[in-house]
Structure formats: C-alpha cells, structure tokens
Amino acid sequence: QIQLVESGGGLVQAGGSLRLSCAASGRTFSYYSMGWFRQAPGKERAFVAAFGWSASNTLYADSVKGRFTISRDNAKNTGYLQMNDLKPEDTAVYYCAASGSSWPGETERNYAYWGQGTQVTVSS
DSSP states (O other): OEEEEEEOEEEEEEEOOOOEEEEEEESOOOGGGEEEEEEESSSSEEEEEOOSSSTEEEEEOOOTTTTTEEEGGGGGGGEEEEESSOOGGGGGEEEEEEESSSTTTTTTGOOOOOOEEEEEEOOO
C-alpha cells in the first residue's frame, strides 16, 4: 500500500499563497490517482481537487477553481496543491488522498489512502 505525508501548511494573510506537498512512499506513485480534501472547524470534510492517471483528468471544487492548482511529480513521488489568493474561508485541515482507480473524482469513499493532514490558516 501507499503512505502519504502532507506538508506546507501554515498561517498566511488573505490574498497570500501556499503550496502543499504530499509525499508518497511504499508503492509507485504514478499508479495512483490523487485528491485533496479539507475539513474546516465544525464542518465535514470536503473535496478540493483531484488528479487522475491522465494529465488531462483534473477536477476542482467551485470554491477554489481559478485559485488552486493540483499537480504531481511522479519522479519525486510527490503531489502538490498550489493555493493562491487565499481567503479566510479556506482555513481548514488539508488532506491528500490516493486511489488505485484511474479516476476516483470527488467522492471521498473512492480514496483508500489518506495522509494525516496539514493545517492551513488564513487571517483576514
């Protein structure tokens, strides 16, 4: 199976940027689709972005479209979430997830592997 570790979270002012990383180990990363989810205080975990086996398969939640970019570097076994123009409502714990499916999409139960999460706090 694959293990995932997120990093790159922190405190940033509104309008700022952060890049989250998701380091994978244990299996060949290129065989997995990847997704990012987030959980804000008092709310359920929600889909943010997903990247399938094919470079053309990406999907974003409407709330982050145009501001966030998901990518991956298979040579480094690492996935990324570039977050620009951050807003206070982006404050959450961000999780990366991996799936053996070619396209798990935005459905949380389609992802079998999860990282421990990284906190992102956006101040106004």
